[in-house]
Structure formats: C-alpha cells, structure tokens
Amino acid sequence: MNASSPLNFRWPHWYHRQKWIVYFHFAEIERLASGLQREFTISVNDYQFTKTVSLEYLKPVVVVSTPVNTSLVTFSIESTNESGKPPILNAVEVYAVIELPNVPTAQDDVKAINDIKATYHIKRESWQGDPCVPRNYTWDGLNCSYGNPPRIISLKLSSSNLMGEIVSSLSHLSRLEYLDLSDNQLTGAIPETLAELPNLKFLNLSGNNLIKSVPEALKKRVVDNTLNMSLTGNPNLCHADPCPQKKKQNTILVPVVASVSGFFVVLFGALATIWLIKWKRKAGSSERTLRLKNRPFKYGEVSRITGNFGRVIGEGGFGKVYLGTLDNGTMVAVKILSKSSKQGYKEFQAEAQLLTIIHHGNLVSLFGYCCDSKHMALIYEYMANGNLRQHLSGKVKMHPSEDHPKALTWSKRLHIAVDSAQGLDYLHNGCKPPIIHRDLKTTNILLNEDFRAKIADFGLSRAFATENDSYVSTCPAGTPGYLDPEFQSSGNLNKKSDVYSFGIVLFELITGRPAIMRSRDGNTSMHILQWVIPIVKNGDIQRIMDPSLQGEFDINSAWRVVEIAMSCTRSTAIHQRPDINNVLAELKGSSVSKSSGSFKMTSLELHSDNAPVAR
Numbered sequence: 001m002n003a004s005s006p007l008n009f010r011w012p013h014w015y016h017r018q019k020w021i022v023y024f025h026f027a028e029i030e031r032l033a034s035g036l037q038r039e040f041t042i043s044v045n046d047y048q049f050t051k052t053v054s055l056e057y058l059k060p061v062v063v064v065s066t067p068v069n070t071s072l073v074t075f076s077i078e079s080t081n082e083s084g085k086p087p088i089l090n091a092v093e094v095y096a097v098i099e100l101p102n103v104p105t106a107q108d109d110v111k112a113i114n115d116i117k118a119t120y121h122i123k124r125e126s127w128q129g130d131p132c133v134p135r136n137y138t139w140d141g142l143n144c145s146y147g148n149p150p151r152i153i154s155l156k157l158s159s160s161n162l163m164g165e166i167v168s169s170l171s172h173l174s175r176l177e178y179l180d181l182s183d184n185q186l187t188g189a190i191p192e193t194l195a196e197l198p199n200l201k202f203l204n205l206s207g208n209n210l211i212k213s214v215p216e217a218l219k220k221r222v223v224d225n226t227l228n229m230s231l232t233g234n235p236n237l238c239h240a241d242p243c244p245q246k247k248k249q250n251t252i253l254v255p256v257v258a259s260v261s262g263f264f265v266v267l268f269g270a271l272a273t274i275w276l277i278k279w280k281r282k283a284g285s286s287e288r289t290l291r292l293k294n295r296p297f298k299y300g301e302v303s304r305i306t307g308n309f310g311r312v313i314g315e316g317g318f319g320k321v322y323l324g325t326l327d328n329g330t331m332v333a334v335k336i337l338s339k340s341s342k343q344g345y346k347e348f349q350a351e352a353q354l355l356t357i358i359h360h361g362n363l364v365s366l367f368g369y370c371c372d373s374k375h376m377a378l379i380y381e382y383m384a385n386g387n388l389r390q391h392l393s394g395k396v397k398m399h400p401s402e403d404h405p406k407a408l409t410w411s412k413r414l415h416i417a418v419d420s421a422q423g424l425d426y427l428h429n430g431c432k433p434p435i436i437h438r439d440l441k442t443t444n445i446l447l448n449e450d451f452r453a454k455i456a457d458f459g460l461s462r463a464f465a466t467e468n469d470s471y472v473s474t475c476p477a478g479t480p481g482y483l484d485p486e487f488q489s490s491g492n493l494n495k496k497s498d499v500y501s502f503g504i505v506l507f508e509l510i511t512g513r514p515a516i517m518r519s520r521d522g523n524t525s526m527h528i529l530q531w532v533i534p535i536v537k538n539g540d541i542q543r544i545m546d547p548s549l550q551g552e553f554d555i556n557s558a559w560r561v562v563e564i565a566m567s568c569t570r571s572t573a574i575h576q577r578p579d580i581n582n583v584l585a586e587l588k589g590s591s592v593s594k595s596s597g598s599f600k601m602t603s604l605e606l607h608s609d610n611a612p613v614a615r
Contacts, residue, residue: 004079007087011073011094020073024063025091028055032085040087044068044075052080055088067097102133106149108172113142113152115169120162141450145175154178156450158204159361166191166205176200180450182230183207183361190237192217200227207233207361213243228329232367233359297370302377306334314386316443318348318459323382331382332367336375347459348376354458358431362423364446364456383454385447388416388505392442392512394548407548412451413509414557414590419453420445421584424502427461428495428580436462436493440501441482441515442508462493481515481527486572496577503568503577507532510561512546529569536562560590 011020028038039054042063049065073094077087104110113131116122124140131152132144143154152173158180165188170179177199186208194203195217203218214231221227231237303309305324314321319338325331337348355366355378370377385391391408408416420440427435438460446456460478482504484497504515507528518525535543541558545551564586570576578586 005086006076006078007089008076009074009092018071019067019069019097020065021067021095021097022049022065022073022075023093023095024065024077024089025093026053026055026061026063026088027090028057028059028088029090030085031057036084037082038085038088039080039083040077041080042075042077045070045073100133102135102146103149105130105132105144106151108174109152112169112172113139113155115172116155116167119164119167119169120157120160122157122160122162143178151175153199156180157184158448158450158452159183162186164188166194166210168193170194171196173197174199178202178449180204181208182233186210189213190215190218194218195221195227203227203229205234206230207365209236210234211236213238222329225329228331230330231328232330233365295368297368297377297379299370299372299375299377302334302336302370302375302379305332305379309336316457324379326367330367331384333380333382335378335380337377345376348378350461351457351459352378354435354461358427358435360423360426360430362419362452362454363426364454380456381448383446383456384449385451387443388445388447388453389442389508389514391447392508392546393514407512407546407550408451410549410553410557414561414587416445416447416451416453417506417509417561418584418587420455420505421502421580421587423453423455424498425580425584427455428498434495436495437498437501438462438493439478439482440498440505441479442505445505479515495580499568499577499580499583502580502583503565504528506561506565506568510546510558510565511544512548533566536566557590560586564590 022044024042030038032038037054037056039052041050041052042065043050044065045068048068048070051063051065053061053063055061077089079085079087110131117127126137126140129137131139131142132146132150135144135146138144141156141160142152144150145153153175154177155170155173156178159182162181162184164186166181166186168191170176171191171193174197176197179194179197179200179202182204184207186205188210189212190205190210192215194200195215210231211234214237218227218229222229297305302324305326306322307324309320309322311323312320313323313333319336322334322336323331324334337345349371352366352369352371355363359365364383365381366378367381368379370379394407424437424440427437437455437458439457440455444455444457445453447453478501482501484500486500487493487497507513508515511528511532513528513531515528516525517528517531532544541555541562544562545553545558564583567576567578568583
C-alpha cells in the first residue's frame with residue numbers, strides 16, 4: 001500500500017533452467033482523480049530487462065521481457081517519481097526457454113506436404129506438426145534426410161483413397177527420391193514436372209485411372225536408368241506421344257476379303273462371348289474386369305527379364321521364385337513351375353486364371369504368364385519385404401543397413417492384420433460368386449516396400465458355383481496348423497474355413513510363434529491354440545505376447561486382437577465364427593490407444609470353449 005515500496009518476486013528455485021522469458025499482464029482497475037496516473041518500472045534480474053509502463057483505466061497492457069540468462073528469476077515493479085499510486089501486477093507468466101534439439105523441416109517441403117494433405121483430404125493421426133522432427137514422430141508414409149534443415153526424401157501414399165489429378169505440389173518436394181501413389185483413384189495426365197525432381201529414383205503410379213501419354217522427359221529418365229517407374233493398371237494411359245488416333249475402317253474393301261474377315265470376326269467374337277459367359281457363371285464378372293496388363297510371355301522373354309534366372313527370392317511346393325525386371329524398369333517376381341512340383345499343373349493354371357479376373361489393393365497382382373509345352377511361369381508384382389512369417393521369425397532385416405533383424409512393431413502388425421482382412425473380405429464379399437482362398441497363412445501374406453500386406457498364392461482357391469451357395473464340397477487341402485478342423489472332418493468348405501486360418505494368422509502376429517510349434521529337438525510338436533488358450537483363460541496376456549516387442553504394445557489393443565482371434569478359431573464355423581467383414585470392422589477399431597497401458601480385470605463372455613474368462 002506504500003507507493004514508495006516496490007513489489008519484489010522470486011521465481012521458485014526448483015526449476016533449473018538457464019534462459020527465461022517473462023510475460024507481465026497489467027490493467028488499471030481504479031478510477032484515478034484527474035491528473036493522476038499509475039506509472040512504474042519493471043526490472044528483471046538486475047536490470048537484464050527493464051521497461052516503464054503507464055496505465056489507463058481498464059485498458060490491458062502486456063509486457064514481454066527479452067530472454068534473461070539465469071538459474072533463478074527475480075523481478076521488481078517500482079513506482080516512478082511521477083506516479084501517485086503504488087505499483088500493481090494483475091498476472092505473470094514465466095516461461096523456460098528450451099532449445100529445440102532439431103532444426104525444423106525446410107519450409108518449402110512443409111508448405112508442399114501441407115498442400116498435398118489439404119488437396120487429398122488426408123486425415124492421418126500422425127500428420128500434425130513438423131513432418132520430419134522429432135525423428136520418432138515423423139509423419140506416417142514419410143522418410144526424411146536429417147541434414148540442416150531436414151528434407152522429405154520419400155512419400156508413400158499407396159492405397160490411400162486419393163482422388164483427383166496429381167497435385168503440382170509434389171514437384172516442389174525437390175529432394176524427393178521415392179514416390180508411391182499406386183492403387184488410388186487418381187485421374188488426369190501425369191505432370192511433366194515430376195521429371196524435374198533431380199533425385200527421384202522410384203515412381204509408382206500403377207493402379208490408377210491416368211490418361212493421355214507418358215511425358216517424354218520421364219520416359220527418357222527410364223531409358224537412362226536414372227528412374228524406376230511403374231505405370232501398370234492405367235488402361236487409358238498410352239506410352240506413345242502423341243497418342244495414336246484410332247484408324248477409321250476403310251469402307252471400300254474387296255468383297256471376298258470382307259467376307260473372310262467378317263467370318264473370323266464372328267468366330268472369335270462368339271468364342272470370346274462363350275468364354276466370358278463361362279467366367280461370369282463361375283466368377284461373377286459384374287465386379288471383376290479382365291486386366292489388360294496380364295499378357296503372355298515367351299519362355300525366352302522370361303529368361304531375359306530374370307537375367308537367365310540369376311536370383312532366387314523364394315521357393316515352395318510349386319518350384320522357385322526369381323527376381324525379374326520388365327522393360328519399363330518395374331521389378332517383378334517370377335514363379336516357375338518345376339517338373340517335380342507338388343502343386344501341379346491344375347493348381348498353377350487355376351491361379352493364373354483366377355488372378356486375371358480379380359484385382360484388389362490387398363491381393364498380389366499378376367502382370368503376365370508363360371504357358372508353353374514345357375514351361376509354365378507366373379509373373380507377379382515384386383513384394384520387397386518378403387512374407388510375414390520371415391519377419392515374425394526374425395529371419396529377415398527390414399533394412400540392409402541394420403546389423404540385426406528388427407521386430408515388427410505392434411502398430412505395423414495391426415496394419416498388416418487389417419490389410420490381410422481387407423483382401424480376404426474382397427474374396428468373400430466383393431466377388432460374386434465368392435472365392436475361398438483355402439491356404440491362408442503367414443507365408444502367403446507378402447509385404448511391399450511400405451509394409452502393406454497383400455495375400456498371395458491362389459492355387460488352391462475355389463469359387464462357389466453360384467452366389468447363393470454356402471459351401472463347396474472338396475477334398476481337404478491346405479497347410480497343417482491352418483486347416484479348419486470342421487472342414488477336415490466334413491469335407492464341406494465355406495468362407496468360415498478361411499476365417500479360422502485368419503485367426504491362426506492373428507495369433508502368430510500376437511505371439512510371434514508359428515502355427516505348429518516344435519520342441520528344440522524336433523521330436524514333439526504343439527498347435528498354437530493348445531499353447532495359447534490356457535494362458536489366455538487365466539488372463540495372463542503378457543505371457544503370450546511376442547518377446548521381440550520388448551513390452552512395447554498397447555495392452556487394451558492387444559486384448560482386443562486376442563478376442564478377435566479367439567472368435568475366429570471357434571470350433572463350430574457357421575454359428576460361432578464371425579464373417580470376415582465383422583472381423584475387419586473389429587480390427588479397425590483395435591488401433592493402439594493413447595492410454596497409459598493399464599487395464600482393468602473384467603468378466604468376458606464369448607460363448608466359446610476357447611474364450612478367456614477374464615482380463
């Protein structure tokens with residue numbers, strides 16, 4: 001109350017910082033007599049910062065200090081000689097200045113990626129704040145280089161439901177090396193400005209609805225081996241420039257030639273119609289279209305694209321799989337049927353026929369086939385990260401630079417589960433009549449560069465005779481450990497048989513263990529359900545979680561996936577197991593929560609012999 005006495009403050013000493021900024025808030029709340037004014041001087045830490053303030057009635061004033069270097073903040077507010085009133089302070093904020101450990105991402109890249117986000121309405125939880133820093137919170141689908149400043153070098157937006165034309169902002173990511181926009185709904189022409197990205201080495205625009213011709217500048221870079229480009233699955237895109245015009249048929253023809261030509265047209269048209277009707281009846285052409293990119297290869301061509309079968313990337317009962325490269329630079333996997341194949345000609349042919357009429361972002365695509373008197377081969381899209389079983393067993397490195405294999409994170413496992421369920425849902429509910437895979441397992445779930453999962457190996461698949469059928473009678477076939485016990489006993493195959501196999505895949509994702517677990521000496525074996533069910537019934541989920549996760553998983557999310565897997569592997573198919581579309585919806589809701597990871601013991605009733613009793 002004494003106008004001559006200053007207000008003195010000391011910030012609590014337990015905050016040990018070296019640099020501070022202080023915000024002072026003032027407002028005159030007293031009506032002063034005419035000629036009087038409240039005026040005072042602020043001083044912070046022995047005059048490191050000073051400022052004189054005059055107040056007017058009910059007019060707020062905010063004073064921000066310059067950064068002051070000290071381990072203890074002190075400040076005083078003292079009336080000036082001209083003031084007839086004591087000093088006041090309405091509010092104060094003291095901020096510790098913490099230097100950022102990383103330089104922010106280059107502003108040109110930030111602006112470009114935010115334009116891309118806005119144009120395509122991308123709503124991903126991680127797409128907030130700085131795209132590249134901190135490193136542990138890089139936006140999903142981005143990779144960055146960490147120079148000064150960080151730059152975006154990789155953008156993977158495959159199967160992200162992007163619509164519209166290819167946005168021009170992409171060409172402003174000047175350090176971009178890898179761009180994947182495959183399996184979206186992009187339209188319009190390919191911008192020539194993409195060829196101006198000096199560091200771009202990989203461009204994947206396959207599986208869209210692009211039109212017009214491929215820019216010459218991009219084709220030149222492919223020829224110069226400075227760019228690997230994939231454009232398959234764009235039926236209206238032409239590789240010539242300008243696009244060739246359809247020639248008008250000459251109406252003045254020799255009558256004999258016209259008659260012969262007409263005969264063959266009618267003949268081939270009739271044969272094509274019969275073939276299509278046959279496939280419509282068997283496979284439901286209303287939701288499947290013949291993909292124009294599926295073309296026949298000669299055996300010599302297969303040998304050339306594989307470098308004379310130089311690199312084996314896989315092997316199964318059918319034979320070996322080789323790495324190949326098409327003329328446009330697209331990498332492919334070439335599956336060769338060996339003479340001693342356990343799979344056989346019929347299964348190999350069935351897979352080729354099936355993959356020419358179905359297409360989904362979570363099914364491996366077929367680029368072509370070879371079928372002559374001595375050789376059979378299927379040419380697939382190349383899946384750079386191998387199969388899921390390899391990663392769960394720790395037999396493959398995620399990146400060549402790693403010294404040791406790195407475990408799949410819980411988040412990646414959830415994404416793989418959702419991707420696989422989407423592929424299976426398409427077979428069961430998107431195809432008319434439905435298709436049963438019959439051999440779903442972790443070795444038939446392949447992973448691309450971005451760890452997106454796609455189902456492969458359709459040699460044992462079966463289509464229902466009609467859309468309304470509920471089962472197919474066939475001899476039991478598949479892989480031990482994944483076979484539906486009800487199907488084994490009855491021989492009646494239905495969609496729920498695939499659901500059982502998918503439940504086993506979920507348990508492998510959870511535990512990291514194979515479907516059939518063998519003892520160290522190899523003399524005894526145990527099915528994964530025999531091991532996991534008693535533990536889950538006791539509510540001890542920690543014991544079944546893959547040790548390679550090192551405890552880094554969300555407990556509530558893990559429980560939910562366990563419950564889904566349990567429901568998929570119930571003993572009775574029709575009445576107890578869910579449809580795959582219900583499983584998919586549940587998996588999408590099981591994403592990692594932001595909770596602390598604690599969980600509460602609650603009763604759990606699943607109406608199943610396999611169900612856990614509590615968690």
